[in-house]
Amino acid sequence: MANDKLLPHLFRTEYRKIVSVLCRHFGFDHIETAEDLASDTFLTAAQTWGYKGVPDNPVAWLYTVAKNKAKNHLQRDLLFKNTIAPELLNDSSGVHEIYIDLSPDNINDSQLQMMFALSHPSLSPEAQIGLSLRILCGFGIEEIADAFLTNKETINKRLARAKEKLREEKIAIEFPSPSEIDQRLESVLKTIYLLFSEGYYSTSSNATLRKDLCFEAMRLCTMLVEHKQTDTPQTNALLALMCFHASRFDARIDQNGEIILYHDQDTILWNAELISKGGYFLHNASTGNRLSSYHLQASIAYWGTQQSDTVEKWETVLQLYNHLLQLEYSPIAALNRTYAFSKVHGKQKAIVEAEKLNLTGNHFYYTLLGELYGGIDNKKAMEHFTKALSLAKTENDKKIIQRKIDSLR
Amino acid sequence: MEEYMLIFRHQDGNAVASPEQIQIWMKQTMDWIGGIAAQNKFVAGNGLPFADARVVRTKNSKPVVTNGPFGEIKETLGGYIVVKASSIDEAVEFAKGSPVLQGEGNSVEVRRIAKGDGIH
Numbered sequence: 129m130a131n132d133k134l135l136p137h138l139f140r141t142e143y144r145k146i147v148s149v150l151c152r153h154f155g156f157d158h159i160e161t162a163e164d165l166a167s168d169t170f171l172t173a174a175q176t177w178g179y180k181g182v183p184d185n186p187v188a189w190l191y192t193v194a195k196n197k198a199k200n201h202l203q204r205d206l207l208f209k210n211t212i213a214p215e216l217l218n219d220s221s222g223v224h225e226i227y228i229d230l231s232p233d234n235i236n237d238s239q240l241q242m243m244f245a246l247s248h249p250s251l252s253p254e255a256q257i258g259l260s261l262r263i264l265c266g267f268g269i270e271e272i273a274d275a276f277l278t279n280k281e282t283i284n285k286r287l288a289r290a291k292e293k294l295r296e297e298k299i300a301i302e303f304p305s306p307s308e309i310d311q312r313l314e315s316v317l318k319t320i321y322l323l324f325s326e327g328y329y330s331t332s333s334n335a336t337l338r339k340d341l342c343f344e345a346m347r348l349c350t351m352l353v354e355h356k357q358t359d360t361p362q363t364n365a366l367l368a369l370m371c372f373h374a375s376r377f378d379a380r381i382d383q384n385g386e387i388i389l390y391h392d393q394d395t396i397l398w399n400a401e402l403i404s405k406g407g408y409f410l411h412n413a414s415t416g417n418r419l420s421s422y423h424l425q426a427s428i429a430y431w432g433t434q435q436s437d438t439v440e441k442w443e444t445v446l447q448l449y450n451h452l453l454q455l456e457y458s459p460i461a462a463l464n465r466t467y468a469f470s471k472v473h474g475k476q477k478a479i480v481e482a483e484k485l486n487l488t489g490n491h492f493y494y495t496l497l498g499e500l501y502g503g504i505d506n507k508k509a510m511e512h513f514t515k516a517l518s519l520a521k522t523e524n525d526k527k528i529i530q531r532k533i534d535s536l537r
Numbered sequence: 538m539e540e541y542m543l544i545f546r547h548q549d550g551n552a553v554a555s556p557e558q559i560q561i562w563m564k565q566t567m568d569w570i571g572g573i574a575a576q577n578k579f580v581a582g583n584g585l586p587f588a589d590a591r592v593v594r595t596k597n598s599k600p601v602v603t604n605g606p607f608g609e610i611k612e613t614l615g616g617y618i619v620v621k622a623s624s625i626d627e628a629v630e631f632a633k634g635s636p637v638l639q640g641e642g643n644s645v646e647v648r649r650i651a652k653g654d655g656i657h
Contacts, residue, residue, distance in 0.1 A: 447564070450571025454579055462575035469568070484576055 135177070138186060139170055143266040146194045148238035149230055151263070152301045153198070156245070156294040163263075165201060169194040191230040198228045238301070239264065240355055243348060244312055245294070245301045247319040255290035256319045257326060262287060265323075265344040274334055275326060275341060303357070313358055317366050317422070320345050320352075324370050335381050342377070346370050353409070364413035365422035371406030372429035375399040387524055395435055403433045424452040428464075442471035459487050463496050475500050491519035495529060502536065510536055538621045540580055540650040541628035545615045545635065547643035549587040549607070565636035573620055573631055582618030611642040619650065 143166050150162035172193055173186075183189040203226070246259045261267040261275070273283045304312040327341025349367045352358040379397035380388050410426050428448045431441050449465035462485055470478030479500050487493035494516035501509035510533065517529045550559050573579045587607070594601050606613045615637070622628040625647065632638075632645040 443564075446571070447567055450567045450574065453571055453574035454582075457574060457577040457579075462577070465571060465575050469572075473568075481572055481575070484572070486576070 134182065134186065135170065135174060138173075138190065140266050142187060142190055143167075143170065144264055145235045145239065146190070146230070147263055147266075148242045149228065149235055150194070150198055152238045152241060153228060156291070156299060156301070159263075159291055159294070161201065165197045166194060168197055172197075195228045195230060199226050202226050236351070236355075237303075240351060240358070241301045241303055243316050243319075243352070244304055245299050247312075247316040248294075248297065248299045249315050250297045250299070251290060251293055253319075253322055254286065255293060257322050258283065258286050259290050259294075260319060260323055260348075261341075261344075264348060265341075267340075267344075271337060274337055275330060277330075309357060310360075313352075313360065313363070316352070316358075317349075317362060320349050321366060321370075321422075323348070324373070328373055338381075339377060342370065342374055346374065353412075361413045361416040361418065362420045362422055364409045365420060365426045368406045368408075368410035368413055369422055369426035369429050371402045371409060372426065372433055375402035375406065375433060387528070389528065390432070398433065406430065406433070419451070419455075421452055421456045424448050424455065428452070437471075439472075442468055446472050459485075459490055460492070463487070463490075463492050466496060467499075470500055475504055479504070489519065491516040491521075491525060491529070494519065495532070498532060506536055538623055539628075540619055541622050541625070542617050542619050542648050542650055543628070543632050543635065544617045544646040544648065545637045545643070546612045546646065547615045547637050547640055548611050549613070549615075551587070562636055569634050569636055570618060572634070573618075578621045578631070580619040580621060582616070584616040585614055587613065587615070612644070625649065 146166040146169060147162050150165055151159055154162050169190055173190060177183070177186075242264060243260075246263065247256055251259070258272060258276075261272050262269075267275075269280050269283050269287075273280050276283065303309070324342050324345035327338045327345065330338050330341070346367065349363065349370065352363045353367055375398050376390075376393065378399065379393040379395065380390075382388055406426070407430070410430060413423055413426065428445055431445050431448075434441055446465065446468040449461060449468055453461055453465060466478055466482045466485065469481050479497070482493075482497055482500055485493060494512045498509045498512035498516060501512060503509075513529055513533045513536070517526060517533065520526045520529055550562060554562070570579060570582060590605060592603050592605050594603070620628060620631050622631065628647050628649075632647050635645050637643050637645055
């Protein structure tokens with residue numbers, strides 16, 4: 129790897145590990161210290177490697193420097209306490225040797241524990257994603273701002289508030305107890321799914337960034353699958369779901385960052401490796417007696433990787449959506465279910481189902497109605513597409529709807 | 538928005554129809570429930586299998602357990618779903634779509650669920 133690419137690459141892969149380990153050592157009260165020490169380590173690397181050259185083992189070098197910086201910091205801190213507050217001398221905790229453990233096992237554990245801490249239910253979803261991107265994924269403030277389509281100040285404020293919340297709630301960086309783990313794991317999976325969706329459905333035009341977001345979510349989920357206590361059917365189902373979705377990455381976005389609809393995608397670009405990985409994890413998910421919404425969504429996504437328009441495919445997909453909606457309603461699932469319904473029972477019957485959904489205000493709703501009326505009552509189809517166009521917010525959505533209008537003429 | 542229970546009464550399907558026919562009814566039922574769930578109006582539901590059912594009655598001040606109820610009787614409880622609806626009329630509209638009603642003599646009873654607030 130070229131030197132100018134090496135450091136940014138290491139920042140992405142190592143910063144988060146150093147922060148997790150240091151933060152676990154210091155606690156959330158000193159999260160900024162942990163971040164500063166980690167950033168400082170990379171600053172030292174940039175300065176030193178520039179004139180001395182890159183060391184033989186850059187990662188080990190970074191860990192050593194981070195350890196030394198942390199020790200120096202703690203010693204300074206201790207000196208301060210001992211001088212200013214002599215009564216602390218009786219506290220034996222300051223006497224023993226300071227040990228910062230950057231072994232692979234401890235890095236792994238720290239990151240997993242950090243995942244649980246940052247997905248704590250008392251944090252808002254926005255805070256969870258923001259903190260996860262920063263601390264677990266090592267994203268820069270600018271990148272996070274870009275992903276959320278906002279500016280650096282907003283993100284800085286949001287992260288500061290989120291960190292404050294971590295302290296207020298006294299959230300510990302630790303594994304939940306066995307009795308809590310299932311429930312807490314659910315929050316972790318939800319955060320990971322939010323992270324993935326942020327990348328997958330983001331309207332940011334930065335396609336590389338969006339992809340990175342998705343792969344980070346998959347990396348975190350993979351860590352959970354590799355850990356005995358978190359390797360549950362749900363975790364596997366979520367990973368399967370993300371693999372199936374991600375397999376279409378290169379096919380669904382064109383060079384200009386615009387979304388290409390499913391039916392217009394070049395299936396050659398579908399990633400066969402990710403599809404088979406998805407199949408593997410979905411198979412692993414098929415144990416236990418609980419069918420989670422991730423199982424159902426992963427199964428639906430699996431059928432999405434099957435190109436053939438068979439009766440079997442659409443009947444199965446319809447039943448999966450019927451089931452999913454009973455577990456968990458969402459407008460998008462309701463719309464997709466109605467589309468599958470039209471494939472099984474025909475457009476006429478689907479129109480009746482669609483008109484009951486009453487999702488006025490949602491441009492996808494009118495796009496669906498437009499689709500269903502197409503070929504049956506083109507005047508009505510046109511009305512619905514026009515309504516959809518007036519409700520669409522992004523340029524991309526507007527373009528897609530405009531094309532549908534043009535094709536009706 | 539109130540909650541209503543739609544109670545199905547019908548014969549035991551296993552006694553009168555082939556497994557293929559039951560498969561079709563199942564799909565129809567799932568499509569019907571899916572349609573309600575797609576409107577965010579589905580709350581809960583369950584089938585109540587006829588096999589291995591028991592009825593407990595009091596006879597001479599003592600509980601007596603009998604097998605049954607038997608599904609040959611058209612008015613046997615076969616399952617229920619709970620829906621959200623703004624009025625009894627809306628709940629009745631949902632009930633009309635139930636595939637159970639394809640069988641002559643079968644019925645869907647619509648009952649509002651008490652709120653447990655001490656008034657209802």
